[in-house]
Amino acid sequence: MIVLLFIMLFLLIGIGFSIWSAMGVSGLIYILIRGEFSLKILASHLVSGIDSMSLVSIPFFMLAGALMNEAGITKKLAEFAEYFVGRFKGGLAFVAIVVNVIMAGVSGSAVADASAVSSVLLPTMEERGYDKPFAASINAAAAVIGPIIPPSIPMVFIGVISGISIGKLFLGGIIPGLMMGLVLSIMVVINCRKKDYPVVKKKLTAKTLRRLLKDTFLAIIAPLIIILGIILGVVTLVEVAVLSILYILLISLFVYKSVTFKDIPRIFAKAGVFSASIMIIFAVVGIYQYIVAFEQVGIQLGNLIDMLHLGKFEFLILANLFFLFMGCILDAVPVMLIFFPVLLPIALQLGIDSTHFGVIVVINFGLLTPPIGALLFLEAKIANIKFGELIRHVWPYTLSLIVVLLLCTFIPQFVTWVPDLFFK
16 A cells, blocks of 8 residues: 555656645545545644644744845855955855855755855856856755755754754764865866866955955854854754844844845745745655554564665665665655654664764755756756756766765764764
């Protein structure tokens, strides 16, 4: 029966249903065919799927990212980064990486970061002679860092459904996120060797640096508020998200004066609609989680692992392959929410650290795997290039990010070292 459920899901997606509606309809059909459940189960699990205080932080983190973009802070950060890395060949590609690392510390969403940073950098890169596919591919790849460096919306999801400390997951993403920035920078150096991209040699003066710091210092503090709030444990996840919004709103209104009170309803509404598109998936996943538990999929997988006599690294390899494959055919959020709770008990039984497993699962779903990839479709739309053309140019960056995934898989300390420093 569980196989029938997923066949129905793929068929509905294939004929044009959205992810959340396909999951809801297939879940309803399954319940009707089974005939063993009351339809009240459908409603109760729709509600229980989003019945968590931690989930309240998600729209707030999205709003924080939207406010930074609307306030023009993204552009200021790009100017600040260009001051230091613009002198290198392909300097704006490095700027894209640096700005995405900073923005990752606010929004927690790859799609939100891609929208904010690419809308600022892609026109500038095109004006300076960068070819569109290269510019789009590095911007898409750099946006992947968004859900890895804290805060991270996927990590909130994983923490809610599994009980793993969200603070530990957040801190576990710091080193992998920085490693992603490093390998992407190496790939930019390699790709730019034969390209005639401009080099912007700005004179490094104390006056220029003071001006840039004046424009960006307050913006850079926003990610620090979030990270320090998590490390020190003085505020909850929701509280630190609200504090970051309050801070960004105050500096946007009264320091930069780039947002007016008239703009606020529009910005809030935009962030609210984006948040709702994610939360509705979380709700319908509650039905799938109930069905997967009822069918005892976790127990069956556990028995299969025992029969195959897999060690922890063999299991991690198979888990990576599974999540990479599923990321090619389904949206990351439902796959993560359905299968992570099933595989986590097996991982714990094999002696795998829960934070380590959670972070590498999140990395898996950030690897720009076609053909299903909202980030790739968004980037192609912003850059006004064909989807297939973007795929052809983005694969070297995808391979470099897979290297980071493998390093974090086989050397758990890349993930666990920072959380172990602060959570004893």
